[in-house]
Amino acid sequence: MTTAPSFATVSQLAPGEPQLVVEKITLSFGGVTALAGVSLDVRQGEIRAVIGPNGAGKTSLLNSISGLYRPQQGRILFHNDQEYNLLERRPDQIARLGVARSFQNIELFRHMTVLDNLMLGRHIHMKSNVLDCGLYWGRAQKEEVRHRQVVEEIIDFLEIEAIRKKPVGTLSYGLQKRVELGRALALEPAILLLDEPMAGMNVEEKEDMARFILDINEERGVTIVLIEHDMGVVMDISDRIAVLDFGRKIGDGTPDEVRANPEVIKAYLGEDHG
Amino acid sequence: MNLFLQLTISGMTNGAVYALVALGFVLIYKSSDVINFAQGELLLVGAYLAFFFVAQLGLAWPIGVLLALLVAAGLGILIERLVLEPLIGEPIISVIMVTIGLSSLLRAIVNGIWTPRPRLFPSFIPSTDVHILGAVVSADRLWAIALSFALLALFTLFFRRSSEGIAMRAVADDQQAALSMGISVKRVFAIAWSIAAVTATVGGIMLANIIGVSGDISRIGLRVFPVVILGGLDSIPGAIIGGMVIGLLEAWTGGYVGQGLNQVLPFVVLVLILMVRPYGLFGQEIIERV
Ligand SMILES: Nc1ncnc2c1ncn2[C@@H]1O[C@H](COP(=O)(O)OP(=O)(O)OP(=O)(O)O)[C@@H](O)[C@H]1O
Ligand SMILES: [Mg+2]
Numbered sequence: 001m002t003t004a005p006s007f008a009t010v011s012q013l014a015p016g017e018p019q020l021v022v023e024k025i026t027l028s029f030g031g032v033t034a035l036a037g038v039s040l041d042v043r044q045g046e047i048r049a050v051i052g053p054n055g056a057g058k059t060s061l062l063n064s065i066s067g068l069y070r071p072q073q074g075r076i077l078f079h080n081d082q083e084y085n086l087l088e089r090r091p092d093q094i095a096r097l098g099v100a101r102s103f104q105n106i107e108l109f110r111h112m113t114v115l116d117n118l119m120l121g122r123h124i125h126m127k128s129n130v131l132d133c134g135l136y137w138g139r140a141q142k143e144e145v146r147h148r149q150v151v152e153e154i155i156d157f158l159e160i161e162a163i164r165k166k167p168v169g170t171l172s173y174g175l176q177k178r179v180e181l182g183r184a185l186a187l188e189p190a191i192l193l194l195d196e197p198m199a200g201m202n203v204e205e206k207e208d209m210a211r212f213i214l215d216i217n218e219e220r221g222v223t224i225v226l227i228e229h230d231m232g233v234v235m236d237i238s239d240r241i242a243v244l245d246f247g248r249k250i251g252d253g254t255p256d257e258v259r260a261n262p263e264v265i266k267a268y269l270g271e272d273h274g
Numbered sequence: 275m276n277l278f279l280q281l282t283i284s285g286m287t288n289g290a291v292y293a294l295v296a297l298g299f300v301l302i303y304k305s306s307d308v309i310n311f312a313q314g315e316l317l318l319v320g321a322y323l324a325f326f327f328v329a330q331l332g333l334a335w336p337i338g339v340l341l342a343l344l345v346a347a348g349l350g351i352l353i354e355r356l357v358l359e360p361l362i363g364e365p366i367i368s369v370i371m372v373t374i375g376l377s378s379l380l381r382a383i384v385n386g387i388w389t390p391r392p393r394l395f396p397s398f399i400p401s402t403d404v405h406i407l408g409a410v411v412s413a414d415r416l417w418a419i420a421l422s423f424a425l426l427a428l429f430t431l432f433f434r435r436s437s438e439g440i441a442m443r444a445v446a447d448d449q450q451a452a453l454s455m456g457i458s459v460k461r462v463f464a465i466a467w468s469i470a471a472v473t474a475t476v477g478g479i480m481l482a483n484i485i486g487v488s489g490d491i492s493r494i495g496l497r498v499f500p501v502v503i504l505g506g507l508d509s510i511p512g513a514i515i516g517g518m519v520i521g522l523l524e525a526w527t528g529g530y531v532g533q534g535l536n537q538v539l540p541f542v543v544l545v546l547i548l549m550v551r552p553y554g555l556f557g558q559e560i561i562e563r564v
Contacts, residue, residue: 066454095456107451109444120444124456126437187456 011098011190011223012081015045019191019223020065025074027060027247034060035071036247042191047217047224049234052244053267058227059104061244062193065225066101067091080190096124100189102180104196104227110169114179117168118154121186122147154182158212174205181212191223192216198230206230210237235259243267279409281529282522287415287484289521290422291494294477296501296513297429298470304446304508305466307366308358311373313474314495315380320346320475321395321482321491322384328396335398339479343472350471351464358467359460381492392488399483418480425476426514429469433510438465446508500544506557516555519543 013019020042027035035057042048050058063069065076068091076086078097086094100121109117126143155164158178163171168179177197184192197213198206210233216222228234234241235255243251243264251257251264258264299313323345327338357376361369401414433439444452445462453459474495481491501520505512520540528536547555 068450068453090458090460091450091453092456092458095454101454103450103454107448107454109447109451111447112443116440120440120452120455120457123437123441123444183455 011044011221013044013079013190015043015221017044017079018042019044019079020225021075021077021079022061022065023075023077025061025064025071025076027057027064027069027071033247034069035064037074038244038247038249039074040242040249040252042223042225044223045217045221046239047213047226047237049226049228049238049241050244051228051231051234051241055246056244057247058244059195060247062101062195062225062227065094066099066193067094078191095187098187098190099193100184100187100191101193102177102184102195102197104199106173106176106180108168108176108180108183111167113165113167114155114160114171114182115151115164117179117183118151118186119147121183122151124187150188151186154185157185157215158182159208174201177201177209178212181209185216189222191225193225195227196229197226198228198233206233213237276408277529279407280411281525283409283411283415283419285522285525286518287418287480287521288494288497288524289518290419290426291477291480291517292497292501292521293426293514293517294422294473295495295498296505296517297426297510298473299498299502300505300508300510300513301442301466302470303502304510305442306358306445306463308369308373309366309507310470311370312353312377312380313470313498314492315377315384316346316350316471316474317478317481317495318384318489318492319349319380319478320471321478321487322388323475324479325388325393325395325482325487328398329393335396342479343475346471346475347468350468353471354464354467358463377492381489385489388487390489392486392490395479395482395487397483399480401483414483418483421476421480425473429473430510438462442466497540500540502554504544504547504554506554509554509556512554512556 011019018041022038022040024037024039025035026033026037038057038061040061050061052058060069064071065086067086067089071087074087078084078086078099080098084097089097109120112120125147155161158181160175160178160182163175168176171179181194181197194213198209201209213224213226214237217224226234226238238255240253241255241258242249243258243261245267250267251261253261295313295317298316299310302308302310320342323342324339327333327341328335331338333341353376357372358369361372397414399414399417401412403410404413404416433443441452441457442462442465444455444457445459449459452462478491481494485491497520501516502513504519505514505516523540523543524536527539531539
C-alpha cells in the first residue's frame with residue numbers, strides 16, 4: 001500500500017465527466033494540414049491514448065491543447081470549476097488552469113539540477129512578487145518549505161533520490177524522461193498530456209514508466225492523455241484510444257474496438273508497406 | 275603606486291558602469307535572444323530623466339532619482355510591449371534593425387526635448403577628494419563603485435533566489451518548457467527590459483555626475499559591446515567581470531602607455547580572447563539540438 005498523496009489533483013469534476021472536449025479543430029502550416037477537423041473528448045480520470053503513424057498529427061493535437069499551436073478552426077473546451085475555451089488562452093495561462101505536459105523531444109531546463117527543474121514545476125503555485133522576491137524570509141521561507149515537501153514527495157515517488165542534485169543535461173535519456181514527468185507532476189495538474197513518454201527506453205524502463213503513469217492516474221486521480229507508439233503498452237493501460245492518420249481521426253474506442261477497426265488495421269498495414 | 279591606485283579606481287568606476295549596462299544587455303539577450311543596440315541610448319535617457327527631475331523640476335535628489343528609475347522601468351516595459359512583442363518570431367536581423375532604429379529614435383527624442391547642448395548635472399554625489407594610501411581620488415568615483423557593486427549583488431541575488439529571477443533563467447534555458455510551467459514569457463521579457471532600463475539609468479546618472487549630461491553618455495554605452503563579447507553574451511558574471519576588465523585596461527593603458535591607445539587596447543584584448551574562446555570568457559557554447 002502506498003500512503004495517500006498530499007499532492008492531489010485540482011480537478012473539481014467527478015470521474016467520467018467530460019473534462020476536455022476538442023471540437024473539429026483544423027490546423028495548417030502553410031500548405032500542410034496537420035489536423036483536419038479532429039474531434040476528441042477526454043473524461044475525468046481516464047487514460048486516453050492517441051496513436052497513429054509518424055506525421056499523423058499527434059504532437060500537433062497536444063500542442064494545440066496546451067496552446068503552443070493555434071488551430072485556425074474549431075474549439076477546445078476544458079472543464080474544471082467552469083468551462084474554459086483554451087483557444088483564447090496563452091500556453092502559460094493554460095498551464096495555470098491545471099493542464100501539464102511533457103514533450104516528445106525532452107524539453108528540460110538543461111543547465112539546472114533535477115531539483116531546480118522540479119521546483120520550477122511549482123512556479124504557478126508561488127506567490128510571485130518582484131519585490132519580496134522569495135528571499136529566505138518569513139512567509140517566503142514557509143512557502144518554500146511547502147514546495148520543497150511536494151517536490152521531495154515526487155522525487156520519492158519516481159525513485160530519483162540519487163540524482164536530485166545532478167544537472168539534467170548529464171542524465172541518461174530514460175532518466176530525463178522521468179524527470180520531465182516529475183516536473184509536470186509538480187504543477188499538481190488536473191490533466192497530464194504525455195508525448196511519447198517511453199520512446200527510446202529499454203523494456204525495464206518502459207515498465208517503470210507504465211507503472212508511474214498508472215499510479216498517477218489511479219491514486220491521484222489525474223486524467224492522462226498519452227501519445228505512444230508501443231502498442232503493447234497502449235492496449236494494456238488505456239481506457240480509450242483515438243487513432244489519427246494524415247491529420248484525421250480514423251478510429252476511436254476501447255482497445256478491443258480499435259484493434260478490430262478495419263480502417264485502423266489498414267492505416268498501420270499501409271505504414272508497414274510504405 | 276600612487277598613480278596605479280588612482281588609475282585603478284578610475285578604471286573600476288568606468289568598469290562598474292560598464293558592468294551595469296552590460297547586465298541589462300545580457301538579461302535581454304539571455305531571455306529573448308534580442309541584441310539590443312539601443313542600450314547606450316537607455317543610458318542617455320536615464321541620465322536626462324534624472325536631470326529633468328532633479329535640475330529642472332528642482333525635486334530633492336532622492337525623489338528625483340527614484341522617479342527617474344520608475345519612469346525608466348515603465349519605458350522599458352513600454353518598449354518591449356510596443357516595439358519588440360510584435361516582432362516575436364521574426365528573423366533576428368529584423369529585430370536587430372529595429373533596436374538600431376530604436377536607438378536613433380530615443381536619441382532624437384532626447385535631442386528634441388533637451389537640445390544637444392551639454393548640461394551640468396546637479397552634483398548630489400559628494401565629489402570631495404579622498405586620500406587613500408597616498409592616492410587622491412574623488413569621492414563620487416568611490417560612490418559609483420560601491421553603488422554598482424551593491425546593485426550587481428542585488429540583481430545576482432534576484433536571479434538566484436526569487437521566483438521571478440528563476441523564471442527568467444528558465445525562459446533563457448527553454449522557452450517552450452517555461453511556458454508549459456505556467457511562466458509568462460511576456461512578463462519575463464518585460465521584466466528584462468525594465469531591469470535593463472533601470473540599470474542603464476543608474477549607469478547614466480553616474481556618468482552624468484562625472485562627465486556632465488550630453489550625447490557623450492550614449493557613446494560610452496557603446497562600450498557594452500566589447501564587454502559582453504568578452505564576458506559572453508549570455509553570462510551575468512561575465513558581464514560583471516568583463517566590465518571590470520575593460521574598464522581597468524582602458525585606465526591603465528591610458529595612464530601608462532598614453533591616451534588614444536586606451537581606446538584601442540580593449541579591442542585588441544578582445545580579439546585575442548575571442549581567438550581562444552569564441553563564446554567569450556563565460557559564455558555557453560551553443561549546442562545545436564538535432
Ligand atoms: N511547427 C510546424 N511547422 C510546420 N509543419 C509542422 C509543424 N509541426 C508539425 N508539422 C507538420 O504537421 C504534420 C503532423 O506532425 P506531428 O508532429 O503532429 O506528427 P506526429 O503524429 O506527432 O508524428 P510523430 O509520431 O513522428 O511524432 C507533419 O506533416 C509535420 O511535418
Ligand atoms: Mg509527435
